[in-house]
Amino acid sequence: MERGKRTVTEMAVVGVIASAIGIAAALLINWFPASASKQAGPIDQLWDVLLIVSVPVFVLVTVIVLYSVKLFRVRPGQELMDGPPVHGNTRLEVIWTTIPALIIASLVVYAYLVLHDIEKAPAAANAEMHVKVTGRQFTWYFEYEDTKVAGKPIRSAQLYVPEGKSVKFDVVSEDVLHDFWVPNWRMKIDAVPGITTHYRVTPDKVGSYPVVCAELCGLGHAFMRQTANVLPQAEFDAWLTKQQQAAQKAATS
Amino acid sequence: MPQVLRSPGLGRGGVYTLLGIAFSFGLSVLTRWLYHYDDVIDGDSVTRIAMLAAPLFFLVGLGAFSYWFYWASGKPTLPEDHSAHGAKSWKDYFRINTDHKVIGIQYTVHSFVFLFIGGLMAMLMRAELAAPGRQFVDANTFNGLFSVHASLLIFLFIIPVFAGLANFVIPLMIGAPDMAFPRLNALSFWMLPCAGVLMLASFFAPGGSFASGWTAYAPLSTSAPLGQDMFTIGVQFAGASSIATALNFLVTIITMRAPGMSFFRMPLLVWANFSTSLLVVIATPFIAASQFFVLLDRALHFRFFDASLGGDVLMYQHVFWFYSHPAVYIMMLPGFGIVSEVLAARARKPIFGYRMMAFSLLAIVALGFTVWAHHMFVSGMQTWIRVPMMVTTAIIAVPTGIKIFSWLATLWRGVIHLDTPMLFALGFLTMFTLGGISGVILAMIPIDIHVSDTYFIVAHIHYVLFGGSLFTIFAGVYYWFPKMTGRMYDEKLGRAHFWMTFIFFNLTFAPMHLIGVQGMPRRVADYSEQFAGWNLMISISSWVLGLATLIFLYNMVASWRGGPRASSNPWRSLTIEWQVSSPPPVFNFDSLPTVVGGPYEYGVPGAVHAVFKDSETPAVVATAGATPAGGGDH
Numbered sequence: 103m104e105r106g107k108r109t110v111t112e113m114a115v116v117g118v119i120a121s122a123i124g125i126a127a128a129l130l131i132n133w134f135p136a137s138a139s140k141q142a143g144p145i146d147q148l149w150d151v152l153l154i155v156s157v158p159v160f161v162l163v164t165v166i167v168l169y170s171v172k173l174f175r176v177r178p179g180q181e182l183m184d185g186p187p188v189h190g191n192t193r194l195e196v197i198w199t200t201i202p203a204l205i206i207a208s209l210v211v212y213a214y215l216v217l218h219d220i221e222k223a224p225a226a227a228n229a230e231m232h233v234k235v236t237g238r239q240f241t242w243y244f245e246y247e248d249t250k251v252a253g254k255p256i257r258s259a260q261l262y263v264p265e266g267k268s269v270k271f272d273v274v275s276e277d278v279l280h281d282f283w284v285p286n287w288r289m290k291i292d293a294v295p296g297i298t299t300h301y302r303v304t305p306d307k308v309g310s311y312p313v314v315c316a317e318l319c320g321l322g323h324a325f326m327r328q329t330a331n332v333l334p335q336a337e338f339d340a341w342l343t344k345q346q347q348a349a350q351k352a353a354t355s
Numbered sequence: 356m357p358q359v360l361r362s363p364g365l366g367r368g369g370v371y372t373l374l375g376i377a378f379s380f381g382l383s384v385l386t387r388w389l390y391h392y393d394d395v396i397d398g399d400s401v402t403r404i405a406m407l408a409a410p411l412f413f414l415v416g417l418g419a420f421s422y423w424f425y426w427a428s429g430k431p432t433l434p435e436d437h438s439a440h441g442a443k444s445w446k447d448y449f450r451i452n453t454d455h456k457v458i459g460i461q462y463t464v465h466s467f468v469f470l471f472i473g474g475l476m477a478m479l480m481r482a483e484l485a486a487p488g489r490q491f492v493d494a495n496t497f498n499g500l501f502s503v504h505a506s507l508l509i510f511l512f513i514i515p516v517f518a519g520l521a522n523f524v525i526p527l528m529i530g531a532p533d534m535a536f537p538r539l540n541a542l543s544f545w546m547l548p549c550a551g552v553l554m555l556a557s558f559f560a561p562g563g564s565f566a567s568g569w570t571a572y573a574p575l576s577t578s579a580p581l582g583q584d585m586f587t588i589g590v591q592f593a594g595a596s597s598i599a600t601a602l603n604f605l606v607t608i609i610t611m612r613a614p615g616m617s618f619f620r621m622p623l624l625v626w627a628n629f630s631t632s633l634l635v636v637i638a639t640p641f642i643a644a645s646q647f648f649v650l651l652d653r654a655l656h657f658r659f660f661d662a663s664l665g666g667d668v669l670m671y672q673h674v675f676w677f678y679s680h681p682a683v684y685i686m687m688l689p690g691f692g693i694v695s696e697v698l699a700a701r702a703r704k705p706i707f708g709y710r711m712m713a714f715s716l717l718a719i720v721a722l723g724f725t726v727w728a729h730h731m732f733v734s735g736m737q738t739w740i741r742v743p744m745m746v747t748t749a750i751i752a753v754p755t756g757i758k759i760f761s762w763l764a765t766l767w768r769g770v771i772h773l774d775t776p777m778l779f780a781l782g783f784l785t786m787f788t789l790g791g792i793s794g795v796i797l798a799m800i801p802i803d804i805h806v807s808d809t810y811f812i813v814a815h816i817h818y819v820l821f822g823g824s825l826f827t828i829f830a831g832v833y834y835w836f837p838k839m840t841g842r843m844y845d846e847k848l849g850r851a852h853f854w855m856t857f858i859f860f861n862l863t864f865a866p867m868h869l870i871g872v873q874g875m876p877r878r879v880a881d882y883s884e885q886f887a888g889w890n891l892m893i894s895i896s897s898w899v900l901g902l903a904t905l906i907f908l909y910n911m912v913a914s915w916r917g918g919p920r921a922s923s924n925p926w927r928s929l930t931i932e933w934q935v936s937s938p939p940p941v942f943n944f945d946s947l948p949t950v951v952g953g954p955y956e957y958g959v960p961g962a963v964h965a966v967f968k969d970s971e972t973p974a975v976v977a978t979a980g981a982t983p984a985g986g987g988d989h
Contacts, residue, residue, distance in 0.1 A: 104587050114898075131867065131869065131873045133873065134872055134873065135873055135874045144801070145801045145802065145804075145805060147874075148799060148801055148802060149796075149802060152795075152796050152799065152802065156792045156795075156796065157790065159792060160785075160788055160789060160792060163759060163763065163785060163788045164785050164788075166593040166689035166763045166766070166767070167763065167766065167781050167784055167785060170702075170763070170766040170769070170771060171771055171773060171781070173630055174702075174766070174768060174769050174770060174771045175771045176771060176772050177771050180770055180940075181516065182927075183703065183770050183789070183981075184703040184704070184957045184958035184959050185702060185703045185704035185768050185957065186704070186768055186958055187704070187705055187956065187957065187958035187962075188704065188705065188706075188768070189705050189707070189709065190707055190708040190709070190710075190711070191707075191708075191764075193408065194764065195708050195711055195757070195761075197757075198757060198760040199753060199757055200754060202752060202753050202756040203750075203753050206749045206750065206752055206753065209749065209795070209799065210745060210746055210749050210798075210799075213745065213798075213799040213800060213801060213802075214742060215747075215799075216799075216801045217741075217800045217801050220801060221738075222588060250713065273735075277574070277578075278572075278578065279572055279574070279575065279668070280574040281808060283808075283876070285805070285873075285874030286874075288801075288804065288805040289805070289807070290733050290804055290805070290807070291733050291735060291803055292733055292734050292735045293735075294668050294669060294734070295574060295662035295663070295668050296662025296663070296666070296667070296668055296734045297662075297668075297669070297735060299735035307652060310929050311882070312874070313875055314707055314874065315876070316733075316807070316808035316809070316876045317572075317808055318498070318567065318568050318572070318575065318686075319575060319880045320498075320566075320567075320575060321494050321495055321498070321882070323494075323498070323878065323879060324494060324879035324880045324881040324882070325494075325881065342964075354560070
């Protein structure tokens with residue numbers, strides 16, 4: 103019995119050390135592409151929490167498997183022996199039902215709060231910009247619904263958005279399913295024929311980021327890439343004005 | 356006409372296949388002529404009808420329906436003289452056979468053929484993905500490769516190989532002379548090659564093979580070239596096979612248990628297949644429906660999924676996942692059963708918490724039907740349904756956790772024999788835990804939004820279906836190999852197979868988690884430069900992983916042909932299949948067993964699971980603690 107207790111203590115120590123190393127390693131890995139939206143923060147943080155919870159679970163299972171093999175592997179002379187006829191232990195079974203349930207429950211609540219946070223609309227409705235995103239085999243185009251010339255929204259082949267302002271994307275498809283994804287923003291949604299889907303992000307870092315189609319859409323799926331350009335507000339306004347003038351010129355000529 | 360083309364068999368099956376094609380041609384031309392089409396001959400139309408008709412004609416020619424035709428037409432049915440039972444030469448595996456043991460081997464070997472074909476496709480894909488840019492295949496072929504790879508491995512490997520192992524083992528385990536419906540059993544098997552040939556033949560279709568993924572999302576699938584129909588119709592045959600087998604298992608398990616075999620004396624493999632069969636009979640009709648919708652859209656211009664004409668694109672995904680999520684459990688629960696058998700017998704201990712193990716299977720069956728929309732968090736469906744689906748998905752971790760912990764407790768203080776089945780069972784325990792963990796991570800909606808449709812999903816599904824299902828399949832094949840063939844496999848080669856598979860499985864699939872989160876989408880023939888290093892490493896590892904399967908293949912073939920004779924019970928197991936000779940007699944039992952106790956009473960002095968009336972002493976006596984058992988070890 104004394105020896106058994108010592109073994110369990112040893113396993114616990116090994117488990118804690120392995121978990122600590124595992125968590126440290128998992129957190130040091132550079133998992134995500136550079137964050138470029140307000141939404142990315144809470145998502146990346148949720149990821150870290152999930153890693154911290156996951157590593158000990160895996161370590162627990164692995165340590166028990168390895169120690170079982172080490173301690174109870176058949177020794178010479180034991181070839182025809184059996185283990186003790188233990189059929190169960192209600193207390194243990196209650197423990198390993200309840201604890202995972204509690205962990206799961208708290209993760210679910212936390213994930214719900216993050217979801218609520220990242221999908222929240224800005225307090226003032228006019229603080230938000232609308233961009234219509236259209237997918238078709240095998241390209242995207244973007245329309246600025248708030249800026250119309252002759253009743254038509256400004257249209258662009260590349261995506262330009264201002265820094266620091268909430269943007270609501272209305273996503274549609276002209277043919278098959280596509281998926282509008284900017285990995286640096288962390289958000290994605292399918293473009294579905296027949297309906298309009300939405301998500302919002304607040305880009306918070308100036309730069310150019312890939313727009314990726316994430317839903318298999320046929321031959322050119324792998325090459326359905328464009329660029330999302332996040333500009334400082336002033337530069338964005340200048341870009342928009344230029345587009346407006348070009349559109350006006352096209353409309354009048 | 357020579358006899359071989361007139362009597363039931365593959366020869367006549369071939370002739371009838373040609374008849375089926377001729378029939379399809381006639382039907383198509385006649386219909387088009389009646390509807391005043393300009394061109395009465397249309398290749399696509401003929402081919403589509405032939406895809407449905409030719410396999411049915413083939414099955415008739417093969418003799419799968421002979422008995423029922425005789426009966427329905429009032430002719431005297433062939434007296435069941437049992438001459439079709441057993442297999443005397445390899446040729447007997449290539450005809451209709453109603454012996455569950457023959458069918459079990461047919462199923463298993465047939466499935467492994469498709470594992471090798473599907474695996475080769477994976478290695479070809481990895482060759483293309485070894486570096487950015489185009490290497491060997493164009494985008495259309497690449498899309499076809501991953502679509503056919505997944506379809507074959509799901510519908511023609513994992514699901515049927517479990518059905519095959521269970522076919523062989525379950526009647527023996529519950530003390531039944533055969534399955535409840537032997538002729539239906541034979542028909543179920545022979546529908547599979549029809550599905551497999553259809554899916555493979557799609558590579559020869561104009562426009563290439565089906566290339567919209569195994570998920571075949573509309574409207575990509577409804578607008579794809581002819582090859583798509585070979586998936587759509589192939590799935591119908593595979594699905595019908597699955598449903599018929601599941602009904603067969605349910606009836607067999609419910610009505611044909613030996614005296615004394617109460618539900619709570621059934622081995623957990625029987626429980627697992629009982630649960631799986633429940634899932635199959637309820638869920639599989641949904642994928643059949645989803646594919647019929649697609650077929651009707653494609654062939655007859657229905658408008659189920661044409662949004663411009665009032666169709667509903669999202670409906671496809673709901674119907675599809677209502678099957679395809681439970682399908683994940685269809686592909687995992689039988690593996691849980693195998694692991695329970697192997698762990699109890701090779702750790703020499705009763706399964707810890709047997710009843711909870713059975714109940715958790717049923718809990719997974721019930722919960723499995725409440726989570727399908729977690730595949731659709733970014734699909735654009737109504738947003739409120741996401742949170743309830745996240746909760747139910749995460750809850751499945753609880754019954755699954757119960758199973759993992761109970762297996763660990765079974766190991767603890769056992770007498771562990773670390774042979775090949777056990778190694779694969781332990782490999783499963785650790786790797787499936789990882790797959791389960793990434794499953795919980797994926798259930799969290801904010802994370803799923805970022806990683807869905809990325810390589811993270813590819814990693815997760817392979818940890819579940821390779822590290823999970825395939826490891827249990829290997830464990831099961833090694834474990835029952837002596838019973839199925841009467842020969843022993845080579846233990847050294849088995850261990851080499853395990854270690855090579857285990858190591859290179861991880862090197863192949865673990866990095867996919869990372870590149871997925873970093874932003875590499877799945878199902879792409881090309882990728883951005885930043886992922887080049889990891890992809891090269893993944894490709895090289897995957898080829899070594901493929902090579903590891905050759906060790907397995909050699910071991911199986913060589914051992915079956917010339918391995919040492921196996922004793923009736925090399926593992927000293929208590930379950931009934933090990934109490935008969937290896938391979939078992941044609942009708943399984945010379946005298947029917949009576950079950951007198953639980954299936955895993957290892958360590959209980961003098962405990963037996965079943966006794967045979969005629970034999971005075973049971974074949975194996977389990978013994979406790981330090982006293983050696985009375986023999987039976989090889």
